[in-house]
Amino acid sequence: MQPQGRERVVTEAPPFPEADLMHIVDLLPAAERERYLEVRAFLQSTVRQASIDYWNREEFPFGLLAEMGKHGLGTLQTDGTSKLFKGLMYVEVARADVSLSALVGIHNELIVGMIDALGSEEQKQRWLPGLKNFTQLGAFALTEPEHGSDIAGGLETSARLEGGEWVINGAKRWIGSGTIADFALVWARDAADGHIKGFIVETDRAGYRATKIANKIGLRIMQNADIVLDNVRIPASNMLPGATDFSKANDLLRDSRAWVGWQGAGIQLAAFDVARSYSLERRQFGKELACFQLVQQQLAEILGNASASLALMAQLARIQTDGKLEMAQAAMAKSTCTRLARASVAMGRSLLGGNGISSDFEMGKLFGDAEILYTYEGSYEINSLIVGRAVTGKSAFV
Numbered sequence: 001m002q003p004q005g006r007e008r009v010v011t012e013a014p015p016f017p018e019a020d021l022m023h024i025v026d027l028l029p030a031a032e033r034e035r036y037l038e039v040r041a042f043l044q045s046t047v048r049q050a051s052i053d054y055w056n057r058e059e060f061p062f063g064l065l066a067e068m069g070k071h072g073l074g075t076l077q078t079d080g081t082s083k084l085f086k087g088l089m090y091v092e093v094a095r096a097d098v099s100l101s102a103l104v105g106i107h108n109e110l111i112v113g114m115i116d117a118l119g120s121e122e123q124k125q126r127w128l129p130g131l132k133n134f135t136q137l138g139a140f141a142l143t144e145p146e147h148g149s150d151i152a153g154g155l156e157t158s159a160r161l162e163g164g165e166w167v168i169n170g171a172k173r174w175i176g177s178g179t180i181a182d183f184a185l186v187w188a189r190d191a192a193d194g195h196i197k198g199f200i201v202e203t204d205r206a207g208y209r210a211t212k213i214a215n216k217i218g219l220r221i222m223q224n225a226d227i228v229l230d231n232v233r234i235p236a237s238n239m240l241p242g243a244t245d246f247s248k249a250n251d252l253l254r255d256s257r258a259w260v261g262w263q264g265a266g267i268q269l270a271a272f273d274v275a276r277s278y279s280l281e282r283r284q285f286g287k288e289l290a291c292f293q294l295v296q297q298q299l300a301e302i303l304g305n306a307s308a309s310l311a312l313m314a315q316l317a318r319i320q321t322d323g324k325l326e327m328a329q330a331a332m333a334k335s336t337c338t339r340l341a342r343a344s345v346a347m348g349r350s351l352l353g354g355n356g357i358s359s360d361f362e363m364g365k366l367f368g369d370a371e372i373l374y375t376y377e378g379s380y381e382i383n384s385l386i387v388g389r390a391v392t393g394k395s396a397f398v
């Protein structure tokens with residue numbers, strides 16, 4: 001989509017067209033690198049520009065999702081590829097569109113991952129085939145209207161076993177895909193023993209109501225929802241047998257927090273792509289913006305932040321592969337990469353001047369999305385305090 005009134009100047013490809021100055025992609029085995037390049041080309045040629053109009057309208061691109069499924073983006077959690085490959089796929093989806101990267105990450109880390117690791121054989125057979133090719137979607141329903149950062153201790157949604165069925169009551173907020181999913185993975189407190197457990201709640205069950213949260217400044221493609229569960233009855237077999245205590249989900253929640261670090265790297269590469277292209281096309285005072293010192297300084301700083309984020313995440317992938325990843329490391333990755341993302345996108349917006357506030361030029365879209373990354377999967381402040389607790393032995397918030 002070419003913004004109205006914008007004259008595109010065709011220039012030769014600049015040096016380092018993919019902006020990987022540290023050669024992170026070269027760390028992949030040859031087969032994974034080939035697949036990575038194929039998927040990246042698809043995302044840049046098909047998803048990136050198409051996503052802008054959906055973002056403006058706050059609509060979900062089901063056709064794009066089907067194409068992403070054909071490229072294997074629904075199987076990243078279970079296809080046996082390396083942690084680095086999976087992470088770089090998250091980078092490239094975020095580089096094309098952050099909303100869709102949120103869906104792909106939550107889908108793999110928290111929906112497919114939970115059912116694969118904690119579900120029954122019956123649940124796996126029922127849901128995993130459709131989830132893996134994106135013909136079915138799940139929603140991860142944990143956060144509540146009054147409980148975000150304190151959800152582990154404050155969760156109020158309840159479940160009671162009654163006549164061979166679970167009866168679930170409560171409310172959830174900010175639930176991605178809540179209005180379009182086939183089921184919600186609902187976390188509720190068992191009235192009998194007080195433990196938080198996981199339940200598969202099909203969205204066509206009586207008493208399940210989802211309302212789209214509109215007018216967001218970012219992640220506008222992601223269909224976040226307020227969900228009400230009013231005496232929703234599900235079979236006893238819908239409880240995840242491996243999720244009979246919230247601690248059982250901690251490993252997957254930790255990995256999900258780390259996943260946002262990859263998003264932070266991806267949005268910074270997107271900001272660099274947009275800013276560099278704009279600086280080479282836009283002329284002021286008789287020459288391209290890219291010829292000015294302050295513009296080059298901003299481009300170098302954006303790419304430096306992005307490269308530092310990628311290097312941090314590549315090392316995290318090594319730690320993850322060795323089975324040594326802990327919450328403090330995931331929290332550091334998430335907080336650091338999203339802090340740098342916020343700064344990088346702000347510089348990109350400044351570099352584009354007035355055009356930087358328009359989603360037609362992409363940077364305005366990235367600017368809004370960066371704020372969401374900074375806040376979700378644990379706010380920047382909470383993740384910083386998790387790191388602080390790890391390095392001092394003193395808790396400053398609980």
